[in-house]
Amino acid sequence: MATRPITDPLVLHACELLSCLGPVQAKRMFGGYGLSVDGMNVAIIAYDTLFLKSNEQTKPQWLAAGARAFEYEARGEMRQTHYHTPPDEALESPALMAPWARLALEAAVAARQPKPRRRPPSGAQ
Numbered sequence: 001m002a003t004r005p006i007t008d009p010l011v012l013h014a015c016e017l018l019s020c021l022g023p024v025q026a027k028r029m030f031g032g033y034g035l036s037v038d039g040m041n042v043a044i045i046a047y048d049t050l051f052l053k054s055n056e057q058t059k060p061q062w063l064a065a066g067a068r069a070f071e072y073e074a075r076g077e078m079r080q081t082h083y084h085t086p087p088d089e090a091l092e093s094p095a096l097m098a099p100w101a102r103l104a105l106e107a108a109v110a111a112r113q114p115k116p117r118r119r120p121p122s123g124a125q
Contacts (some may be wrong), residue, residue, distance in 0.1 A: 006033070017091065017101070020101055021105050032047070052100055054084045055111065069083065
């Protein structure tokens with residue numbers, strides 16, 4: 001079954017904004033879209049809003065810029081993800097988005113790194 005081309009204007013605009021990272025692929029997922037570069041998820045579009053990948057190390061920068069986290073409800077509880085909105089002005093051009101796109105790519109690369117193995121407590125077999 002062939003996939004339909006993506007024609008959503010927001011998705012196409014987001015791909016253009018993130019183009020400083022390289023070719024951006026958009027895929028439909030969970031009623032929204034996932035945006036990836038080199039097989040790494042760098043952004044999602046949900047509820048007509050662009051959210052860029054973050055992590056605990058980059059979260060303070062997002063919050064300092066006034067970003068809000070992507071949240072969803074599961075089992076009656078609101079859950080936050082590691083995706084945040086970029087500043088409004090960054091949505092105006094690829095040049096203004098570039099520092100935020102690079103921050104998202106940094107978080108995506110970090111997520112790809114294997115976690116350090118924990119050593120068993122001494123005396124454990």
